[in-house]
Amino acid sequence: MKRSTFTLSSLALAVGLSLAGSACAESPEKWYDDGARAVDQAQQLRADRHRAKNVILFVGDGMGVSTVTAARILEGQLRGAKGEENRLSFELLPYVALSKTYNTNQQTPDSAGTMTAMMTGVKSKAGVISVNQYAERGNCASTQGNELTTFLEQAEMAGMSTGVVTTARLTHATPAATYAHSPERNWESDDKLTDEAKANGCKDIARQLIEFPYGDGLEVAMGGGRRHFIPREVVDGEGKQGKRKDGRDLTAEWQEKDRNSVYVWNQAQFDAIDTEQVDHLLGLFESSHMEYAFDRPSDLGGEPSLSAMTGKAIDVLDNNEKGYFLHVESGRIDHAHHAGNAYRALTDTIEFAKAIETAMQKVDMADTLILVTADHSHVFTIAGYPTRGNPILGKVVGNDGAGNPTGVDQLAEDGMPYTTLGYTNGRGFHDLAVGGDTAYGEPINAGSRTDLSDVDTEGQGFHQEALVPLSAETHAGEDVAIYAGGPGAYLMHGVQEQNVIYHVMRKATRMDRKLRRAERERRQEERRRDDD
Amino acid sequence: MKSRLLFLALLLVGGQTAEALAQGDTPAEAGKTAAVLVAAQYETRNIQLARRPKATSHRWYLLRTPRQVATWGEGRAQRQRWQRGVTGDIALSRIFPAEHKRVDYEPGDLRTLGRYPDWRRLQGIIAPGLLGRLQPSGSVAVLGRTAERYLGQVDGVDVEVLWLADLGLPALVRQVFGDREASLHLQALYTDDEAPWGFVDTANYDHLDYADLGDMEADPFVARISRAEGGHHP
Ligand SMILES: [Zn+2]
DSSP, X not given: OHHHHHHHHHHHHHHHHHHHHOOOOOOHHHHHHHHHHHHHHHHXXXXXXXXXXXXXXXXXXXXXXXXXXXXXXXXXXXXXXXXTTOOOGGGGSSEEEEEEOOBTTBSSOOHHHHHHHHXXXXXXXXXXXXXXXXXXXXXXXXXXXXXXXXXHHHHHHTTOEEEEEEEEETTSHHHHHHHOOBSOTTOSSGGGOOHHHHHTTOXXXXXXXXXXXXXTOOSEEEEEOGGGTSBTXXXXXXXXXXXXXXXXXXXXXXXXXXXXXXXXXXXXHHHTOOTTTOSEEEEEOSSSSOOOGGGGGGOSSOOOOHHHHHHHHHHHHTTOTTOEEEEEEETTHXXXXXXXXXXXXXXXXXXXXXXXXXXXXXXXXXXXXXXXEESOXXXXXXXXXXXXXXXXXXXXXXXXXXXXXXXXXXXXXXSOBOBSEEEEEESBOEEOTTOOOSXXXXXXXXXXXXXXXXXXXXXXXXXXXXXXXXXXXXXXXXXXXXEEESTTGGGOOSEEETTHHHHHHHHHHTHHHHHHHHHHHHHHHHHHHHHO | OHHHHHHHHHHHTTTHHHHHHHTTOOOGGGTTOOOSOEEEEEEEEEEEOSSSOEEEEEEEEEEEETTEEEEEXXXXXXXXXXXXXXXXXXXXXXXXXXXTEEEEEOHHHHHHTTOOOOHHHHHHSSOTTTGGGSEEEEEEEETTEEEXXXXXXXXXXXXXXXXXXXXXXXXXXXXXXXXXXXXXXXXXEEXXXXXXXXXXXXXXXXXXXXXXXXXXTTOHHHHHHHHTTTOOOO
């Protein structure tokens, strides 16, 4: 019975993949038939009301709709196609909704407040981690009574397995909001705690991961941020110092937790993990954030890709018959955008799509709800009238009056060419591959135009032009998309507040019932112990 | 005092100095020296020769070990410190002593910015291939040391370099571009425990990552240093 429903999303997946992979030439007939087939598929779509045993929440940090579109085109073009017709793995999921991302105190949000909304069902302020809007940022005392329970915590209480995977630091705002509570996202280790925070009992974020009080603790935690887990006196395997002032080595504490707890920090150790034997896996592959997908091959220490970590995480988590919750973050799309470097933002988005594809292939979509979204957008635009198939990272080459490509760079009113991709604000144009000054510190170069005639705008070192000069490019306030597939995915529709994501995960997993049962079992266990 | 500074410098390179020297792992043009620590004071001068002659100058300092290079300009609020890791990766820290803040650029962050620093150039100031494009023209004494003199033209620019081969540092670099002359002058030089200044100990500083600055727009320090961007170019 269960099998009959699962065909829908996997059908969409299969058809979508075949479409994306088809080399079939475009024609009016093909456009028409493809359009009609999409409607046929939609007609077959039935709300899958079965219970979701597992939930995977993918968050592309800063992955606004323009980022998804540009990454889709780039991925297609890297395969030799025109690109626009391409679909990223998660664009094959059958349900889409829009997510309103603002924080309770900010029109354009940050990652801490937005992930708090997704993980707790309650919108909150910018900069705070899973505490509500009554807390004041940076004020420990104000959080008392204002902590929120996260979906990950509830999954642990219900006996499910839980995991967090990111390319950012594990203690960074987005992953932190799944397992920690803090009025300040920057309290990643105890060196940043204020005297007030210490006096009022606030714990740093890394410590909260290790001392996680629900269930049997997280089964999987992988990403960067090693420095927040080791003492400052300790130099790690890659020659970097820790940050902790309390002298605690949290990686050692993790391993002492139980016999099957493992800590890994490099590619070789990651490869050697026996996912059937490991119960608790901690992977910290960089002192700070992990490398961008593009730079990963040049990382001499060696670290796994986001898709490899996602696959490994699922292999550990699916050992629990009660199911699992996994959060996967592509954390550095955001960082590349802040730096004004679309190349890395898009290549990280493509790797993110690959991680989702890995998950879609590994799990049974009949019992696993997959959600893909972003916490917020960026001021990143796809502009001008480039001809079909024009390199997405390139300069605009338009069409002539007859609608055919001119073959030459389009010139703006100032007589200079311009790129399709650009930013509304930020540091502006730089093409720094031939740098080499002994001092860093490029002046901000926004608000004026540069002649790009002789510049390779498709290179990894290119930084798009920007209008408003700011120290860093900023987040944007427009809605982001939520893509959904699997049981309960049909609940994702329309334009929704971001905190609705939590409520969909609760409903799809029947978390209320699970928690009641867990509570009953706990009481029975207590009585049994009293009787003995 | 001096021995304390040396101790500090050794501490900051994490004891890698001695090991690096033992393995002969030193940059090509800075490698013929027995000195572990080199401290130099330079002045950069710009002279406008045509019509309205104008001269500007700027004094700056360099502190170098085989794995670390720090530079800072006189009167500037920040220092740059480049570090080469055991794997050859190069990281940059911008150090703000007055605020007790340090901003770190991991090797990956530098690549995001399109920066591929050349360690030999960081250590020796001039581009590694420059001397090969000039003609050796005898030697002169500078600050009690012998400097080799190189002359020639590079890309149409007249260049003169006085090179301290034993330390792998220039004593003079002069470039004449038509109506403008830019030059770099070594004013003082110390090695090992003679060095009158040391690396800044940033252990108790507040450490920020470059990659995180974009999410710290509300932080007053981040806003201020970003506005003041421009740095110091030796
Ligand atoms: Zn951001």
